Amino acid sequence: MKRIIYIPFDHLHRNFGALKAANPKEDVIALVESARMTSGRNWHKERLFFLISSARHFAQSLEEEGFAVEYVQAATTIDGLQTAQKKYPALPITCAEPSSFRQFDALQKYGVTFVENDFFLTPRALFKSWADTQKSYLMESFYRKQRVRLNILMEGSDPQGGAWNFDKENRLPPPKKYEGPAYLEHARDEIDNQVAKQLSHTPTTTWATTRKGALAQLANFIKNHFAEFGPLEDAMTSDNWALHHSLLSPYINNGLLHPSEVIKAAVKAFNSGGVPIESAEGFIRQIIGWREYVNGMYWFLGPDYRENNQLNANRKLLPLFSDPNATQMNCIKETVTDINERAWVHHIPRLMLLSNLALITGTNPQEFLEWMREVFIDASEWVMVPNVIGMGVHADGGQMMTKPYAAGGAYISRMSNYCKPCVYDPKMRTGETACPFTTLYWDFLDRHKEAFAKNHRMSQQIFGLKRLSDVPQLRERAHEVLEGLSAGKI
Ligand SMILES: Cc1cc2nc3c(=O)[nH]c(=O)nc-3n(C[C@H](O)[C@H](O)[C@H](O)COP(=O)(O)OP(=O)(O)OC[C@H]3O[C@@H](n4cnc5c(N)ncnc54)[C@H](O)[C@@H]3O)c2cc1C
Numbered sequence: 001m002k003r004i005i006y007i008p009f010d011h012l013h014r015n016f017g018a019l020k021a022a023n024p025k026e027d028v029i030a031l032v033e034s035a036r037m038t039s040g041r042n043w044h045k046e047r048l049f050f051l052i053s054s055a056r057h058f059a060q061s062l063e064e065e066g067f068a069v070e071y072v073q074a075a076t077t078i079d080g081l082q083t084a085q086k087k088y089p090a091l092p093i094t095c096a097e098p099s100s101f102r103q104f105d106a107l108q109k110y111g112v113t114f115v116e117n118d119f120f121l122t123p124r125a126l127f128k129s130w131a132d133t134q135k136s137y138l139m140e141s142f143y144r145k146q147r148v149r150l151n152i153l154m155e156g157s158d159p160q161g162g163a164w165n166f167d168k169e170n171r172l173p174p175p176k177k178y179e180g181p182a183y184l185e186h187a188r189d190e191i192d193n194q195v196a197k198q199l200s201h202t203p204t205t206t207w208a209t210t211r212k213g214a215l216a217q218l219a220n221f222i223k224n225h226f227a228e229f230g231p232l233e234d235a236m237t238s239d240n241w242a243l244h245h246s247l248l249s250p251y252i253n254n255g256l257l258h259p260s261e262v263i264k265a266a267v268k269a270f271n272s273g274g275v276p277i278e279s280a281e282g283f284i285r286q287i288i289g290w291r292e293y294v295n296g297m298y299w300f301l302g303p304d305y306r307e308n309n310q311l312n313a314n315r316k317l318l319p320l321f322s323d324p325n326a327t328q329m330n331c332i333k334e335t336v337t338d339i340n341e342r343a344w345v346h347h348i349p350r351l352m353l354l355s356n357l358a359l360i361t362g363t364n365p366q367e368f369l370e371w372m373r374e375v376f377i378d379a380s381e382w383v384m385v386p387n388v389i390g391m392g393v394h395a396d397g398g399q400m401m402t403k404p405y406a407a408g409g410a411y412i413s414r415m416s417n418y419c420k421p422c423v424y425d426p427k428m429r430t431g432e433t434a435c436p437f438t439t440l441y442w443d444f445l446d447r448h449k450e451a452f453a454k455n456h457r458m459s460q461q462i463f464g465l466k467r468l469s470d471v472p473q474l475r476e477r478a479h480e481v482l483e484g485l486s487a488g489k490i
């Protein structure tokens, strides 16, 4: 044997990363299930189940191919690698570049050598060369470059369909009593059952834990959901927990699917007709635009970026984030219940409900970030940090997004069916039945009006604030709402 190839739990693809050039006659494969990863924090058990079972299935598939596989349970990754090296002394360890600063640092110090991380479509250096030339790092500019560079949805130098973006067509509210096609279920096998037992967890059938299951999920999305993805992508409804979202992020993030495979399937379906451009473009933008941009920004902005708290937000994490019974806000109750059930909600509840609430209540960004990291099936450091610190709670002073995504109840009422049965009224900003989102939205603008006055993209909102005649009552109600939320009573 010539070397040990270390496979982190988010590099589970045979044709990418360090495995691309692997050979069962020369390479030993090491995977480490570290206690830090499994029991170090209050991780959602569905998330742990998914990550561990996927890794064990992957290890099994490598054994079946003839590799010697060391699947080690250890206190830390480095302890696990030491165990593998005791069995194979003097073999060097190779790995694809890890996906977080912390792991990069730890493995480098231990002497692991890296090959390029090709689990993304954009090399880190290429992203940096784009970012270095930008005044503000607009996702839209990056995305257009990607479309041209990767030659996706292009007609010569023009975008297919005559526009780069069809967002206007993609903002429909949810239809009434919307059922949609049945969700794909993934049957559990022996390995799944062992992991479930180890975690004392009863897993859902929502998430696949094998490459075969991930491919089935991709095929199911393309066949049953892709055409309708766009128009309803921002809608939220208690009738249908995923609408037409792909549910592919966990697999693209842990390596069971490569983004190029997802894009290939999407482009093929679009080219064969039947998928409207607004759905095709909307979905492709998420993969070649948002996902690549977020990863690029993580590496570009550096390891200290996650500590930003430019709005000086110091409220402790609200109890409603972990206990849906600690609030009467129907939208939050439904969302947190969904998360508790399957460790997933789509991007609008993440942004316009959870992050928006953290933003306008002045919740400490790092406490909120840690909670988001723990509860989502697809959460990784590289993706959570920019999404939460930059996009979600605007803690970076606008480095990533030019203005905060703050909104009141009117937006939530328009885009969901949550408000009708709620005890609060999205139109009210003062009084006992005022929607906490509406009250706190105006209070947030009021608290930060001096800072936001310098931002021309906020001028309309600040102008709206100046026209309010009930600011004293609003402040009073905001104080009550914040106290009530912290006490789990609102
Ligand atoms: C505050 C906040 C936190 C988020 N945290 C995560 C996270 O921890 N992990 C994660 O994978 N995504 C995260 N996202 C992005 C997005 O919400 C999820 O990727 C998406 O909901 C996953 O479901 P899906 O696969 O059905 O996505 P779809 O709606 O079907 O989108 C397709 C794919 O696009 C990619 N994508 C879309 N938006 C983003 C984005 N902003 N960042 C990165 N990838 C994106 C994902 O790979 C996703 O699978 C976050 C977004 C916000 C606003």
Ligand code: SF4
Pocket (backbone or CB within 6 Å): 329, 330, 331, 332, 408, 409, 412, 413, 418, 419, 420, 422, 423, 424, 425, 426, 435, 436, 437, 438
């Ligand atoms: S009224 Fe306000 S709190 Fe209630 S569901 Fe609507 S947005 Fe949420």
